[in-house]
Amino acid sequence: MAKLRLEDVAEAAGVSKATVSRVINRRGYLSKKTINLVERTMKELNYRPNAIAQQMTTGKTQLIGILVPNVANPFFGELASTLENHLFKMGYKVLVGNAQNDAAKESRYLQQLLNHQVDALIIATHNHNIEEYQNANLPIIAIDRYLRQDIPVIQSDNYAGAKLATETLIERGATKIVHTDNLPSNQHDTQRKEAYEATMRAHRLTPITYLTDFYGDQAQRVATFNQLFDEHPDVNGIFASNDTDAALLLQIARQRNYRLPDDLQIIGYDGTQASQLLAPDLATIVQPIAKMANATIDLLELQLKKQTLPASVILPVTLREGTTLRKNKRR
Secondary structure (H helix, E strand, O other): OOOOOOOHHHHHEOOOEOHHHHHOOOOOOHHHHHHHHHHHHHHOOOOOHHHHHHHHHEEEEEEEEEEEEEOHHHHHHHHHHHHHHHHHHHOOEEEEEEOOOHHHHHHHHHHHHHHOOOEEEHHHHOOOHHHHHHHHOOEEEEEEOOOOOOEEEEEEOOOHHHHHHHHHHHHHHOOOOOEEEEEOOOOOHHHHHHHHHHHHHOOOOOOEEEEEEOOOOHHHHHHHHHHHHOOOOOOOOEEOHHHHHHHHHHHHHHHOOOOOOOOOOOEEEOOOOOHHOOOOEEEEOOOHHHHHHHHHHHHHHHHHHOOOOOOOOOOOEEOOOOOOOOOOOOO
């Protein structure tokens, strides 16, 4: 059987070859009726456009590369899923890399993505000073990570979120509040810790921070959090920089017979759908993942059109109440 040609699709659909080409490459004005007709005809004929020919025509591969630190982490898993869904609806295919805080692995992923000639990169990883970022001559958007001066950053308001978490605990009676955070990968990753410490000092309270490795094994995190309770048995408030740690702290606190929220209040950070399912009683600061994904794609489109971009987009966060917080007496 002879291989189907563009002309065959045009003849079957009753349109010109140029119209079929414009539908495939999404170029020029096209009515929804025409797009549906041509796409339905291609499906009926089982016609598949030549990807190489498309790339030569448009200068684009319609591929977007996404790199995250760990797809198993609820925040990054949900973020990658939301981005992929939006980009797919826009006609892009997505290649996702799971860097796992391994600079060599991330560098290899970047080389592979660049070899695939992706149209753009979305980066949410924790590694820095990787050569490919300095030399990649294509649009790049960073999410909650500073890569270099000319790469725009999309992020939630980390400082305001940490301040809100700390002030909420103080307003509801906590006086000995401990903060748990990740070891920073650079000076740009410390906003939550800085906001917690500044808020504590503003209320004449002593800040206490325990740092853990974001990629460390579970046993080490459990040991660190048990150390926290051993060294500060009178702790009555904990602000964890992510919901995964907050859920683990909640588990350890209950094992140690702390009554929540009477003896101890805990608030996390992220507010993903997964954390709501696994720890529905956990109070947390909610990052607007859908809005972050939309803002990322908006900036990506501006970059692809070579338009001027803002240096950063900072989105507001919200507090989600939970039973790990006392009721607000001011209401």
